[in-house]
Amino acid sequence: MPIALQKSHHLEKIYEGITWAIVIIALIFVKFLPQNLINNDEIFYFIGAIISFALLYYLVLFNWLNKTKRIWLKSIIDVIFIGILIHLIKDYGQYFYVLYFIPVASVAMTLNLINSLLMAAFVSLMLGAEFLINNSVYSYSGENLFFTGPLQIIFLLFITLFCRTLAMNLRHEKELRELAETKLQKADEAMKSIETREKEFISMTSHQLFTPLSIIRGYCSNLLSGHLGKLNKDQEKYLNSIHISTTNMVDIVSNLLNITHIESKKIIISLEPADINEVIKLAIEHISLESEYKKIPIQFIPQKLPKVFIDPVKITESLYNLLDNAIRYSKGKKVVINAEQGKNEFSNDLIISVKDFGQGIPQNEQQNVFKEFFHGSNNRNKGNGLGLFIVKALVNKQNGKIWFESKEGKGTTFYLSLPIAKQ
Amino acid sequence: MITQKKKILIIDDEIDILTMYKDALIKSGFEVEITQSGEQGVELIPKFQPDAILLDILLPHTNGLDILDQIKKDSNGNKIPIYCLTNLPEESAKEKAMKMGAKEYYVKAYNEPDKIAQILAKELGGTNA
Numbered sequence: 001m002p003i004a005l006q007k008s009h010h011l012e013k014i015y016e017g018i019t020w021a022i023v024i025i026a027l028i029f030v031k032f033l034p035q036n037l038i039n040n041d042e043i044f045y046f047i048g049a050i051i052s053f054a055l056l057y058y059l060v061l062f063n064w065l066n067k068t069k070r071i072w073l074k075s076i077i078d079v080i081f082i083g084i085l086i087h088l089i090k091d092y093g094q095y096f097y098v099l100y101f102i103p104v105a106s107v108a109m110t111l112n113l114i115n116s117l118l119m120a121a122f123v124s125l126m127l128g129a130e131f132l133i134n135n136s137v138y139s140y141s142g143e144n145l146f147f148t149g150p151l152q153i154i155f156l157l158f159i160t161l162f163c164r165t166l167a168m169n170l171r172h173e174k175e176l177r178e179l180a181e182t183k184l185q186k187a188d189e190a191m192k193s194i195e196t197r198e199k200e201f202i203s204m205t206s207h208q209l210f211t212p213l214s215i216i217r218g219y220c221s222n223l224l225s226g227h228l229g230k231l232n233k234d235q236e237k238y239l240n241s242i243h244i245s246t247t248n249m250v251d252i253v254s255n256l257l258n259i260t261h262i263e264s265k266k267i268i269i270s271l272e273p274a275d276i277n278e279v280i281k282l283a284i285e286h287i288s289l290e291s292e293y294k295k296i297p298i299q300f301i302p303q304k305l306p307k308v309f310i311d312p313v314k315i316t317e318s319l320y321n322l323l324d325n326a327i328r329y330s331k332g333k334k335v336v337i338n339a340e341q342g343k344n345e346f347s348n349d350l351i352i353s354v355k356d357f358g359q360g361i362p363q364n365e366q367q368n369v370f371k372e373f374f375h376g377s378n379n380r381n382k383g384n385g386l387g388l389f390i391v392k393a394l395v396n397k398q399n400g401k402i403w404f405e406s407k408e409g410k411g412t413t414f415y416l417s418l419p420i421a422k423q
Numbered sequence: 424m425i426t427q428k429k430k431i432l433i434i435d436d437e438i439d440i441l442t443m444y445k446d447a448l449i450k451s452g453f454e455v456e457i458t459q460s461g462e463q464g465v466e467l468i469p470k471f472q473p474d475a476i477l478l479d480i481l482l483p484h485t486n487g488l489d490i491l492d493q494i495k496k497d498s499n500g501n502k503i504p505i506y507c508l509t510n511l512p513e514e515s516a517k518e519k520a521m522k523m524g525a526k527e528y529y530v531k532a533y534n535e536p537d538k539i540a541q542i543l544a545k546e547l548g549g550t551n552a
Contacts, residue, residue, distance in 0.1 A: 207481075210510035211437060214531040218443040221535040227450035250532045257512060268514045268530070313533045 206257040213253065217246040247286055251320060258317075259372075259386055262393045269397050273421035274312040276339045276350055277302040282312075283319035284337070287327065291335075296327050299336045306341075308350050309421040314394045321387035322354040322414050329358035329412065342417055349400070349417040360408040369404065428454040429547045432473035434464035434490065435508070436482050440531065444477065444508070447536030451544055461490035469499045474547055475526075476500075477539070480509035480516060488519060495524040504546070508539065 220243035222228060224236065231239065261267040284291075284298050291298050308315075319337070326335040335356050342349040361369060368374050370392045395402045399419050406412040431453045435441050441457040448455045456471045458464045461482045468476075476494070480487035487507065494500035504526035509516070517528040526546075529539065 207510055210512075210530075210532040211440070214510060215437070215439040215443065217532070218440070218447075218536050221537050222443055222446050225447070225450070225537050227446065254512075254532070261513065268512050268517050268528070270528070313530075 202256050202260050206253045206260075209253045210250070213246055213250050217243060217250060220246060244286065244288065251286065251317060254317060255321075255386055255390055258390045258394070262390065267393070267397065269311045269314060269394075271309050271311055271398065273307040274310055274315075276305055276308050276315075276352065276418070279310070279312050279315050280319060280337055280339060280352070283316045283323060286316070286320050287323045290324065290327055294327055294330075296330050297334045298323060299334055300338070303340065305339055305350055307421040308418040310398050310400070310418050311394075314398065315416075315418065318391040318394050318416070319352070319354070321391050322416075325387055325414075326354050326356035326358075326412075330356040331358045333357040333411075346417050348420055350420060352416040352418065353413050355411065355413040357411040360410055360412055361404075361406040362408060366404075366406060370402070428452060429474040429543075430454045430456070430471060431475050431477060431543065432464060432467060432471055433457045433477040433508075434461055434482070434487070435459065435477070435479040437479075440479070444536045444539060447540045448543065451537075451540035453540070453543065461485045461487065465490060465493050465497070465500070468494065468497070468503070472499075473503060475543060476503055476505045477508045478505050478525075480507055480511050480520070488516075488523060491520060491523050491525060506539075506543075508534075 220239055223231065224239055224243060258267060280300055280302075284300060287298070323335060323337065333356070335354065337352070337354050339350055339352045341347075342351045365374075370388050372386065372389045374388065392402050395416055395418075401417045402414065404412055404414045429452075431448050433441055433444055433448075433455060435444075435457075436459045438459065441459065445455045445457050456467060456473065458467060461478075462485060464476070464478070467473075478487050478491060482490065487509065491505055491507070494503065494505060501524075505524070507517075507520045507525045507528045508531055509528070510531050512530045512532075520528050527542075529542075534542075
């Protein structure tokens with residue numbers, strides 16, 4: 001049995017115990033009723049019988065019967081019990097009304113405050129109706145009462161059954177809700193554990209890939225530097241291709257690592273003053289194979305600009321991602337990248353823009369552009385959907401901002417603001 | 424006037440990494456000593472007296488951060504700038520290394536040998552490059 005249900009089961013017993021205690025106290029109060037009733041010995045036998053029955057009921061029957069049977073049993077017992085009481089105190093009607101609240105109290109104990117109040121309100125309404133009909137609360141007269149004799153018992157049976165059924169349904173719902181919540185919580189924990197293992201796996205694999213990639217890239221770079229002898233044009237061209245492809249692979253692995261690091265807040269940023277023109281040139285160089293292959297030229301005119309305080313590696317990665325995106329969406333037209341001094345609120349920043357003349361982002365998808373795994377519905381050249389999410393996280397981490405303007409059919413421009421380095 | 428070559432000690436368990444960084448540094452005018460073990464690296468310091476150390480973090484036996492700690496606590500090594508050179512691009516590892524006294528923390532996959540050689544030439548100066 002789930003813990004929540006076990007708890008509720010124990011609470012039910014406690015509440016029922018309290019209910020019966022209230023009933024017994026109510027009976028003891030009968031002792032303080034007028035003398036002629038106290039003189040009637042029946043009342044004491046009755047109290048004894050009730051206590052014996054309560055013990056039998058809770059010690060034996062409660063554990064044997066299922067919930068539905070228990071409800072019926074309780075209701076029948078309540079009615080018999082109330083009927084006997086009515087018989088005993090029928091000459092003192094003003095006290096009789098208290099009895100209406102016995103089933104209410106017994107149910108209220110098992111529910112929360114609001115439900116108990118609702119039920120009390122319901123019974124009060126019924127009593128109110130009765131008083132209204134009789135036009136007096138205390139002028140009891142058996143003949144004039146709306147509910148008398150067997151009708152009174154039927155009315156009490158009705159209230160008891162109604163309250164009990166309502167209580168049972170409400171509690172059943174509550175138990176089901178608690179059970180569902182427990183199951184959901186467990187499923188959620190299981191999902192989180194799978195996600196953690198997935199991220200650990202990606203992180204570990206990426207680290208393992210970094211070493212061979214660093215070696216290929218490092219040797220290419222050493223050979224291309226010419227330290228080990230001059231290369232002929234073909235050798236240089238082929239080595240350059242290996243170098244660029246390896247760099248792209250490093251970027252892909254780096255993206256995978258970035259995504260796990262962004263989520264686990266482990267990303268490394270090393271800020272330093274950097275020449276944005278050099279950073280842009282490097283990003284263009286990284287994407288040059290793709291740009292040549294798709295015959296989409298990248299236009300960039302360097303301008304004299306102050307240095308920015310950034311992590312050059314991460315901004316190169318970010319610009320590479322933006323250029324890669326622009327090429328995907330560009331439909332054979334050129335891509336323009338530009339850097340200039342910011343104005344107004346961006347007067348302490350440089351603004352870098354990456355503009356394509358492709359199909360643009362549909363208006364209804366624009367709010368999702370920086371979300372993980374976003375793919376434009378009009379983009380057939382699907383990437384991994386992580387690029388812009390990573391770029392935003394990287395740029396924000398470097399005190400920069402990213403936004404875009406897009407018109408369907410005309411193209412999209414992404415803007416980055418990056419802080420100018422203090423002299 | 425003959426300028427004394429600056430000495431670099433590289434500690435990395437991967438022989439290819441050692442070779443390519445050594446090549447690039449030698450071409451840039453440094454004198455280079457390499458070792459695949461952190462413990463050997465610590466032993467080499469008094470003999471070789473490096474001007475800077477390139478230290479990998481993910482080393483077998485004793486990890487790079489423990490080696491960094493040992494060097495920083497040793498009178499022969501506590502003034503030598505140590506550049507961590509690793510493929511562990513994690514902020515927590517970087518913070519730990521910097522707190523323990525590393526001069527800088529570079530990720531190998533992002534920093535080619537030439538770039539590291541240029542950084543060291545600029546930081547240390549006085550090479551024959």
